[in-house]
Amino acid sequence: MSADNSLSDTPETEMTPGRLRRASIGVVSVAAALAAQELAAGIIRPLPSLMAGTAEWVIDVVPVSVSDWAIATLQFWTKPTLIIAVTTVLVLAGIAVSQFSRVVRSSAYLTVGVIGAVVTALGGVSLWASLMSAAVAVAAGLITDDRLRSLVGPPHLASRRVFVASIASMSILAVTGALIGRDLIDRGLRRLARRDEVVLPDAIAPARPVTAVHQFEIEGLESVVTPNDRFFTVDITALNPPEIDLSTWTLTIGGMVERELTFTYQDLLDMELVEQYATLACVSNKVGGRLVGHALWRGIPFSRLLEMAGALPTAEQVATTGADGFSTGFPLAAVYDRETLLAIGMNGEPLPYRHGFPARMVVPGYFGFVSAAKWLERIELTTWDGHDSYWAKLGWAKYAPVETQSRIDAPRDNMSFSAGPRMVAGVAWAPYLGIERVEVSIDDGPWVDAELSEPLGDASWVQWRLPWDAPVGEHTIAVRATDGSGAVQTADEHPPIPDGATGHHTIQVRAE
Numbered sequence: 001m002s003a004d005n006s007l008s009d010t011p012e013t014e015m016t017p018g019r020l021r022r023a024s025i026g027v028v029s030v031a032a033a034l035a036a037q038e039l040a041a042g043i044i045r046p047l048p049s050l051m052a053g054t055a056e057w058v059i060d061v062v063p064v065s066v067s068d069w070a071i072a073t074l075q076f077w078t079k080p081t082l083i084i085a086v087t088t089v090l091v092l093a094g095i096a097v098s099q100f101s102r103v104v105r106s107s108a109y110l111t112v113g114v115i116g117a118v119v120t121a122l123g124g125v126s127l128w129a130s131l132m133s134a135a136v137a138v139a140a141g142l143i144t145d146d147r148l149r150s151l152v153g154p155p156h157l158a159s160r161r162v163f164v165a166s167i168a169s170m171s172i173l174a175v176t177g178a179l180i181g182r183d184l185i186d187r188g189l190r191r192l193a194r195r196d197e198v199v200l201p202d203a204i205a206p207a208r209p210v211t212a213v214h215q216f217e218i219e220g221l222e223s224v225v226t227p228n229d230r231f232f233t234v235d236i237t238a239l240n241p242p243e244i245d246l247s248t249w250t251l252t253i254g255g256m257v258e259r260e261l262t263f264t265y266q267d268l269l270d271m272e273l274v275e276q277y278a279t280l281a282c283v284s285n286k287v288g289g290r291l292v293g294h295a296l297w298r299g300i301p302f303s304r305l306l307e308m309a310g311a312l313p314t315a316e317q318v319a320t321t322g323a324d325g326f327s328t329g330f331p332l333a334a335v336y337d338r339e340t341l342l343a344i345g346m347n348g349e350p351l352p353y354r355h356g357f358p359a360r361m362v363v364p365g366y367f368g369f370v371s372a373a374k375w376l377e378r379i380e381l382t383t384w385d386g387h388d389s390y391w392a393k394l395g396w397a398k399y400a401p402v403e404t405q406s407r408i409d410a411p412r413d414n415m416s417f418s419a420g421p422r423m424v425a426g427v428a429w430a431p432y433l434g435i436e437r438v439e440v441s442i443d444d445g446p447w448v449d450a451e452l453s454e455p456l457g458d459a460s461w462v463q464w465r466l467p468w469d470a471p472v473g474e475h476t477i478a479v480r481a482t483d484g485s486g487a488v489q490t491a492d493e494h495p496p497i498p499d500g501a502t503g504h505h506t507i508q509v510r511a512e
């Protein structure tokens with residue numbers, strides 16, 4: 001197989017580059033099409049990214065079993081994987097149609113463009129804007145295709161070097177264009193949200209500072225307050241965070257209340273703010289997983305807002321909806337028996353965009369999918385049967401308190417290290433019940449008590465550590481926690497669906 005066999009093809013059509021050349025032209029043209037519409041979406045804000053639109057449609061239509069499996073397995077990589085999958089399908093299609101005549105190729109581009117536009121429009125974008133994005137993509141794809149073919153078809157018959165150089169430079173251009181487009185989309189969202197201009201008022205009483213009793217310094221051990229840029233994010237409903245225009249954004253509290261109330265962002269800034277530490281855990285977190293974090297949240301006690309609105313005594317559930325259409329529901333009782341916050345700040349900053357700017361709920365002790373709605377727009381008091389939230393409709397639990405869990409951070413699973421003294425350490429959480437005890441078992445030996453850090457608050461996780469003199473050989477380390485109610489973390493292994501994973505985090509390591 002040779003790349004420059006263009007002359008051996010029968011010149012029965014107008015252009016006759018060899019098979020491999022045709023395929024590479026297909027790949028680069030698809031890349032140019034994708035990059036151009038990404039750039040267009042970045043430059044002209046109403047134009048949608050068809051890439052994101054299609055990926056979001058895939059999220060909507062795949063069966064729950066598939067999306068559950070994907071989130072549990074891929075975790076942070078769910079969305080990048082989806083983008084790569086959509087791109088791969090398109091590139092393969094590009095290679096396939098590149099072997100056919102210009103009429104077939106043009107029709108294929110047009111068809112895929114229209115499908116992409118319709119699918120994106122199904123997600124709520126205007127069909128007109130979606131078709132404009134499609135037009136940009138189709139034009140860029142076909143022009144690139146024509147250009148590259150004219151380079152290698154008669155009468156030009158460019159040398160192999162010129163052809164390879166053109167393909168390479170077009171590829172670089174496409175990738176750069178797509179990345180710039182992505183970045184522009186992101187910047188556009190941020191500019192609209194105007195988060196950078198926000199000055200977050202102080203809380204009325206400053207939170208307890210982190211000291212040596214709260215935080216062990218051990219290599220590999222997660223810090224007790226998770227920095228914002230290291231805090232996990234889960235929002236599978238959308239590829240980009242939703243559009244928030246702070247000048248028109250409002251939050252409404254309605255449903256079973258005496259008075260429906262609507263707040264602007266400034267209204268919230270003008271209220272007395274409190275600050276509290278809380279652990280946030282995702283129900284999709286596997287035993288030992290990293291979809292859990294602990295932050296200092298600043299906001300307004302939700303009970304105060306309900307006092308203003310006047311909750312009706314028959315209300316049972318708090319249903320919340322974010323600007324992305326995602327919704328949650330948690331028991332109204334959780335507003336009064338714990339510090340449930342309408343949060344506008346996270347670790348001293350305005351809520352980061354990815355974590356729900358301008359406002360989100362933080363309900364300690366409940367999994368994020370039933371409680372922690374980001375980009376909040378509407379809160380409604382209802383009955384327990386009156387509302388099924390986003391994930392409850394997809395077969396997950398409606399009532400989902402966080403499981404008592406413990407995790408080994410140091411050493412890491414499958415790690416090799418030199419034999420001798422070292423610290424085994426990790427974190428444990430049972431928000432609101434608190435962690436009473438953490439025990440470690442090495443090589444199926446007896447459960448030994450680990451030392452605990454002091455919790456920063458009622459909803460905080462703790463760190464634990466246990467000195468260990470590791471003998472040479474393979475070892476198994478397991479951990480279990482006991483919560484404030486005296487219940488020992490169950491050893492029964494259960495997958496995340498429908499209400500959270502259970503089991504003891506167990507790792508294998510090797511001392512040499």
Ligand SMILES: Nc1nc2c(c(=O)[nH]1)N[C@H]1C(S)=C(S)[C@@H](COP(=O)(O)O)O[C@H]1N2
Binds near residue numbers: 283354367369
């Ligand atoms: N609006 C909105 N809120 C949301 C979600 C979402 O997809 N959209 N995901 C929820 C889930 S499943 C979890 S675990 C938490 C994660 O919050 P984080 O991304 O700030 O860590 O947010 C919750 N709130």
Ligand SMILES: [Mo]
Binds near residue numbers: 234281284369
């Ligand atoms: Mo989640």
